[in-house]
Amino acid sequence: MSVQRQGTTLFTAILVLVATGVVVQLWLLTVSMEAVARHDAHTAIPAAVSSTVLFAINMGLLRYVLRFDRSLRR
Amino acid sequence: MNEESGCESCKKCGENKADPQWKKDFPIEWEGDHYVSRREMVKFLTLGSAILAAANWLVAWIWHRRRNGTFQAQMIGSVADLERNKSILFRYPTEKDPCIAVCTPTGELVAYSQVCTHLSCAVIYKEEELFCPCHNGVFELKAGRPTAGPPTRSLPRIVLEKRGDQLFATGVEVTA
Numbered sequence: 001m002s003v004q005r006q007g008t009t010l011f012t013a014i015l016v017l018v019a020t021g022v023v024v025q026l027w028l029l030t031v032s033m034e035a036v037a038r039h040d041a042h043t044a045i046p047a048a049v050s051s052t053v054l055f056a057i058n059m060g061l062l063r064y065v066l067r068f069d070r071s072l073r074r
Numbered sequence: 075m076n077e078e079s080g081c082e083s084c085k086k087c088g089e090n091k092a093d094p095q096w097k098k099d100f101p102i103e104w105e106g107d108h109y110v111s112r113r114e115m116v117k118f119l120t121l122g123s124a125i126l127a128a129a130n131w132l133v134a135w136i137w138h139r140r141r142n143g144t145f146q147a148q149m150i151g152s153v154a155d156l157e158r159n160k161s162i163l164f165r166y167p168t169e170k171d172p173c174i175a176v177c178t179p180t181g182e183l184v185a186y187s188q189v190c191t192h193l194s195c196a197v198i199y200k201e202e203e204l205f206c207p208c209h210n211g212v213f214e215l216k217a218g219r220p221t222a223g224p225p226t227r228s229l230p231r232i233v234l235e236k237r238g239d240q241l242f243a244t245g246v247e248v249t250a
Contacts, residue, residue, distance in 0.1 A: 004109050033133055044137040048127075055123045069113060
């Protein structure tokens with residue numbers, strides 16, 4: 001199996017993880033907006049923090065993808 | 075080069091003689107294409123993730139601003155207007171926020187948002203309770219907590235203040 005093909009398989013797996021994170025973030029945003037609309041004080045901040053954590057995980061995965069790509073080009 | 079049998083170089087490049095001319099002119103390297111498209115999709119989704127995280131913080135900031143927003147005192151009527159076991163309607167903090175003030179049978183003055191926390195129908199004062207006629211929701215008078223029907227959250231409480239003979243609304247308290 002060529003390194004590029006390995007990369008494609010790896011990127012597919014990472015893509016699934018990132019997409020799952022984005023879907024959870026969408027759900028968090030919906031929940032947060034609903035809570036604000038009904039004056040609920042307990043949701044907005046934890047939802048924003050969770051969303052940021054998910055973004056950080058996604059950034060880490062993207063960094064790995066870019067590093068892999070760079071090493072392949074070399 | 076013998077075109078009938080296929081030359082050495084054609085076998086090497088994987089070119090098929092049955093392929094149309096445009097495929098020969100613009101060959102697509104599928105492996106490389108999948109690699110690049112997945113890499114770009116990860117980038118795109120991470121950008122979306124950043125936007126969603128920012129949007130979530132924006133919502134949290136809006137909530138924080140609203141929570142810490144100062145309410146201006148607003149006269150809603152005179153104390154004499156509110157007889158025991160009766161209610162009056164007013165709007166607070168804006169003209170779009172209907173509220174209900176009640177003088178309980180014991181003489182205590184309480185006020186709540188008139189918007190039912192179930193599906194936003196207007197609640198009314200009925201038999202020492204706040205009643206939502208749309209789906210038979212019931213809220214108790216002491217803290218605005220739901221006691222029957224579909225609502226699960228308390229009514230936002232309007233803070234009242236007596237200033238002489240005048241009755242003022244001075245704030246909104248939201249409980250979970």
